[in-house]
Amino acid sequence: MSKEIKTIGVLTSGGDAPGMNATIRSVVRTAIARGLRVMGVRKGYNGLIHGDIFELNSRSVSDTIQRGGTILQTARCPEFITEEGQKKGAQICKVFGIDGLIVIGGDGSFQGAEKLANLGINTIGIPGTIDLDIACTDYTIGFDTAVNTAMEAINKIRDTSTSHERCSIVEVMGRNAGYIALWCGITNGAEMVLIPEKERPSDEEIIREILQNKQRGKKHFLIIVAEGVGGSQELAVKIEKVTGIETRATILGYLQRGGSPSAVDRLHASMMGALAVDLLCEGKSNRVIAYKDGQYVDYDINEALKMTKTVDERMYEVAKTLSI
Ligand SMILES: Nc1ncnc2c1ncn2[C@@H]1O[C@H](COP(=O)(O)OP(=O)(O)O)[C@@H](O)[C@H]1O
Numbered sequence: 001m002s003k004e005i006k007t008i009g010v011l012t013s014g015g016d017a018p019g020m021n022a023t024i025r026s027v028v029r030t031a032i033a034r035g036l037r038v039m040g041v042r043k044g045y046n047g048l049i050h051g052d053i054f055e056l057n058s059r060s061v062s063d064t065i066q067r068g069g070t071i072l073q074t075a076r077c078p079e080f081i082t083e084e085g086q087k088k089g090a091q092i093c094k095v096f097g098i099d100g101l102i103v104i105g106g107d108g109s110f111q112g113a114e115k116l117a118n119l120g121i122n123t124i125g126i127p128g129t130i131d132l133d134i135a136c137t138d139y140t141i142g143f144d145t146a147v148n149t150a151m152e153a154i155n156k157i158r159d160t161s162t163s164h165e166r167c168s169i170v171e172v173m174g175r176n177a178g179y180i181a182l183w184c185g186i187t188n189g190a191e192m193v194l195i196p197e198k199e200r201p202s203d204e205e206i207i208r209e210i211l212q213n214k215q216r217g218k219k220h221f222l223i224i225v226a227e228g229v230g231g232s233q234e235l236a237v238k239i240e241k242v243t244g245i246e247t248r249a250t251i252l253g254y255l256q257r258g259g260s261p262s263a264v265d266r267l268h269a270s271m272m273g274a275l276a277v278d279l280l281c282e283g284k285s286n287r288v289i290a291y292k293d294g295q296y297v298d299y300d301i302n303e304a305l306k307m308t309k310t311v312d313e314r315m316y317e318v319a320k321t322l323s324i
């Protein structure tokens with residue numbers, strides 16, 4: 001028989017993402033509505049190990065739905081990768097009476113949740129990362145805001161690039177995934193997108209494209225480079241040296257992770273947070289919430305972590321076709 005849940009904990013882990021606060025708010029208020037106590041854990045697994053834990057009520061999450069970052073703060077915690085760290089975390093949960101823990105983060109954070117589940121703490125993961133790189137789900141909280149932020153920044157770079165007839169290289173985040181890059185490639189009308197999922201064209205091929213593009217009468221050449229491909233500065237130097245076309249590289253960096261979450265992020269955050277609490281109430285553990293084919297569902301964390309996904313071939317083709 002599954003144990004009755006009375007107190008739950010919530011933490012954010014790994015890179016922050018817009019919409020994490022909306023998720024925390026949903027978890028807290030749903031839990032309170034179900035008669036549960038809610039404890040907030042500061043700074044991810046780091047705070048768990050050190051007992052940096054405090055009670056949250058409905059008012060603790062007032063005025064947070066629109067805020068970027070995470071009010072619980074986040075961390076990457078190497079100690080939690082060790083068995084000793086995980087045992088410490090499970091022990092702290094017991095000390096604070098936490099029967100169920102909701103972990104908002106990415107695939108790394110879910111591995112931690114799985115370890116805690118094996119140590120007797122009921123855990124549910126919610127996908128929160130700008131990278132969209134969690135295989136079991138079509139959506140990860142933060143992606144929409146991040147990609148819109150990147151798109152708007154690239155619009156601005158494009159204005160100046162066109163005015164100077166320059167070539168622009170813009171590097172976007174995504175760790176080993178090319179989703180932000182591919183979406184920006186299409187929505188910014190880039191001439192080229194370099195993503196880790198696809199073989200990188202040689203420098204010579206890239207330069208040939210740039211020259212052909214110039215002959216077609218285009219006033220700029222925009223290349224979106226995913227972080228997982230990298231090398232933007234070096235590529236810019238080479239292009240300018242060989243073609244004589246002024247070329248500038250911009251690495252967008254952390255501005256993509258901040259900012260007020262979009263409606264899409266607030267909605268998914270609210271729905272996923274509520275479902276996570278309901279699953280804990282049903283006695284479920286070691287599950288991850290996903291948005292699949294328009295439905296909110298849940299998977300076993302171990303199975304979810306084994307799944308793989310790759311970028312949409314059709315999107316990649318369309319990005320290429322529209323770049324002429
Ligand atoms: N194999 C693992 N076992 C236990 N905890 C892990 C494991 N991998 C990652 N974690 C924990 O999750 C944290 C966040 O993981 P990370 O990969 O940095 O970000 P994300 O969860 O956003 O993918 C790590 O700093 C660590 O504390």
Ligand SMILES: O=P(O)(O)OC[C@H]1O[C@](O)(COP(=O)(O)O)[C@@H](O)[C@@H]1O
Nearest residue numbers: 014015106128129130131173174175
């Ligand atoms: O904040 P850090 O540690 O520099 O990490 C940068 C990484 O975090 C991200 O912004 C988000 O990744 P995660 O959600 O997996 O933490 C990646 O796009 C990027 O590679």
Ligand SMILES: [Mg+2]
Nearest residue numbers: 106107108129
């Ligand atoms: Mg990750």
